[in-house]
Amino acid sequence: MEYRSVWQRKTKKYPQLKKDADRDIVVVGGGIAGYLTAFRLAEAGQEVTLLEADRLFSGTTGRTTAKTSANQGCVYSELFERYGQRVTELYYRSQTEGIRLFEELVHRYGIECDWAERDGYIFSEDRRYKIEALHRVLRRVGADCEVVESPELFKESCALKMSGQYLFDPLKFLSALPVRFEIFEDTRVVDIDPKKKILRTDGGSIYAKKIIVATHYPMINSHGGYFMKLRQSMSYTIAVSGKGAEDMYLDEREDGLSVRPYAEGTLLGGGDHRTGRIDDKRHFAALESSADKLFGRKNVTHRWCAEDVMTFDGMPMAGKYSKSLEGIYVVTGFNKWGMTNAMVCASVLTDLLLGKENPYAEIFSPQRHIKKSFGDFVSNALTNVGGIFLGYCRITLKTAKDVPAGSGMIVFHHGKKRAVYRDLSGELHVIGNKCPHMHCELKWNGETNTWDCPCHGSRFDIYGNVISEPSTKSCKYRREDPEN
Ligand SMILES: Cc1cc2nc3c(=O)[nH]c(=O)nc-3n(C[C@H](O)[C@H](O)[C@H](O)COP(=O)(O)OP(=O)(O)OC[C@H]3O[C@@H](n4cnc5c(N)ncnc54)[C@H](O)[C@@H]3O)c2cc1C
Structure with missing residues (x-):
């Protein structure tokens, strides 16, 4: 079994930034959002430089399931309730436009990326009313879809079926686009001076x-208030080999199952939860048992997990970073639909920088008023404040002796609270208990052997290295002998 996604493979290596420079447009972040934005701007004749902290597509983009679909579940019902017909219709149109733009690039450059048309199903075993409500909304916004009984894989369910949706291999696609812009890898931006526009x-x-800040979770804290408007959600994925699913399926429940075929088998995803809100569920085991139920005993070849940035209304944010900052833009908040949304947001940002109108600029504006979001806002704020409070004030009577081998715990250690992991040989790996981003207390995630921040979703390995933003800093690390 491999502990990486099925897409991750060697990509071309780009140099590291080694000296000071002046540039026209700098995109920070080499995931699908930053890369497509740089691509579109370069296509429009702009001089663009992209800075990536690690390797291109090493973030969530390398760990996606890459359904390129407008059939996105109950987001349409929720949008309709929040904003009414016009916005729901615009969002639906933006997603079909995203698919069209992918198709156009695949054909223009003859890209071999397993681009394939499939039916998409949103299914429910026990909440038929959700599927029917979704169908009503989608029909009102002009979508071609139908309610069907007992779809092939989920015989006990009813489902909303939409034909003409797509699948692909995202890394094959992105790596094949012509690069007409400058790229630096292994170049983490540790600080942005938003007034002087200096990136360090x-x-x-x-x-x-x-x-353009395309770091997945926006990295400037002093403007825009993104740490109050966004949260991160984690999902788990396994790949099983052999013949499996033909089409794409998604449970209408937020933490339900997602299924798609790929070149060598089937991907099953699910177990979504707010990053850092760790429960004792065994998400990978649950996915394996679903694979057994659906396809009989299968060989699990890969497993991985990743998180995505979620907004309160289910639509992404692409536009000015904040009203008061000139020349700084952001793209984020794809709500696990980052393929179509990154494609459309790249056009929104390109048009904005070129001073052109874009039909989706208004609904994706980061400054939009998010209707009926008071409850979400309060609950997000409480989680954030609670996380900081725990970091400073929670008392623990546990010590390093209480940490079992192969596990991590927040303990009282040498007079301070520490995050301690004990490896199988008994050695202790010690880091501070607080996330360097905004000082929330970290939580141990035993499924992934990482320290996760419940407030904004930064994640660290057992050595304190940052593996997911928004933290730009790693935690101080110390290895200790078990006798200590
Ligand atoms: C499990 C899972 C399944 C999904 N499945 C689907 C799907 O089927 N269909 C779909 O449409 N969407 C899906 N999504 C959503 C989609 O994958 C994401 O929305 C999308 O990949 C996010 O792209 P991004 O460019 O914003 O972020 P990323 O890919 O994370 O890219 C951000 C980049 O910025 C870099 N970076 C961060 N900080 C800095 C810094 N300070 N300096 C320089 N660089 C920095 C990172 O290293 C990273 O490479 C899924 C998401 C998850 C988690």
Whole structure:
């Protein structure tokens, strides 16, 4: 079994930034959002530089399931209730436009990326009313879809079926696009001075005329208030080999099952939960048992997990970083629909920078008023404040002796609270108990052997290295002998 996604393979290596520079447009973040935005701007004749902290597509993009679909479950019912017909219709149109733009690029450049048309199903075993409500809304916004009984894989369910949806291999696609812009890898932006537009990295600083923050979770805390408007949600995925699903399926429940075929078998995903809100559920085991039920005993070849940024209304954010900042833009909040949304947001940002109108700029504006979000806002704020409070005030009587081998725990250690992991040989791996981003207390995730932040979703390995933003800093690490 491999502990990586089925897409992750060697990509071309780009240099590291090693000296100070002046540039026109700098995109920070080499996931699908940053890469497509850089691609579109370069296509429009702009000079663009992309800075990536690690390797291109090493973030969530490398761990997606890459359904390129407008059949996105109950988001349409929720949008209709929140904003009414016009916005719901615009969002639906944006997603079909996203699919069209992918198709156009695949054909224009003859990209071999397993691009394939499939039916998409949103299914429910026991909440038929949800499927029927979704159908009513989608019909009102002009979508071609139908309610069907007992779809092939989920015989006990009813489902909303939409034909003409797509699947692909995202890394094959992105790596095959012509690169007409400058790229630096292993170049983490550790700080942005938003007024002077200076980006600092360990290898040098760049002064940019315009900056696009495409770091998945936005990295500037002093403007925009994103840490109050967003949360991160984790999902787990396994790949099983051999003949399995033909089409795409998604349970209408937020933490339900997602299924799609790929070149060598089937991907099953699910177990979604707010990052850092760890329960004792065994998500990978649950996915394996679903695979057994659906396809009989199968060989699990890969397993991985990843998180995505969620907004309160289910639509992404692409536009000015904040009203008061000139020349700084952001793209984030794809709600696990980052293929179509990254494609559309790349056009929204390109048009914005070129001073052109875009039909989706208004609904994706980061400054939009999110209707009926008071409850979400309060619950998010309480989680964030609670996380900081726990970091400073929660008392623990546990010590390093209480940490079982192969597990981690927040304990009282040498006079301070620490996050301690004990490896199988008994050695202790010790880091601070607080996330460097905004000082929330970390939580141990035994499924992934990581320390996760419940407030904003930063994640760290047992050595304290940051593996998921928004933290730009790692935690101080110390290895200790078990006798200590
Ligand atoms: C399990 C899972 C399944 C999904 N399945 C689907 C699906 O089927 N269909 C779909 O449409 N969407 C899906 N999504 C959503 C989609 O994968 C994501 O929305 C999308 O990949 C996010 O892309 P991104 O470019 O915003 O982020 P990322 O891919 O994470 O890219 C951000 C990049 O920024 C870099 N970075 C961060 N901080 C810095 C810094 N300070 N300096 C420089 N670089 C930095 C990171 O290293 C990273 O490479 C799924 C998401 C998950 C978690």
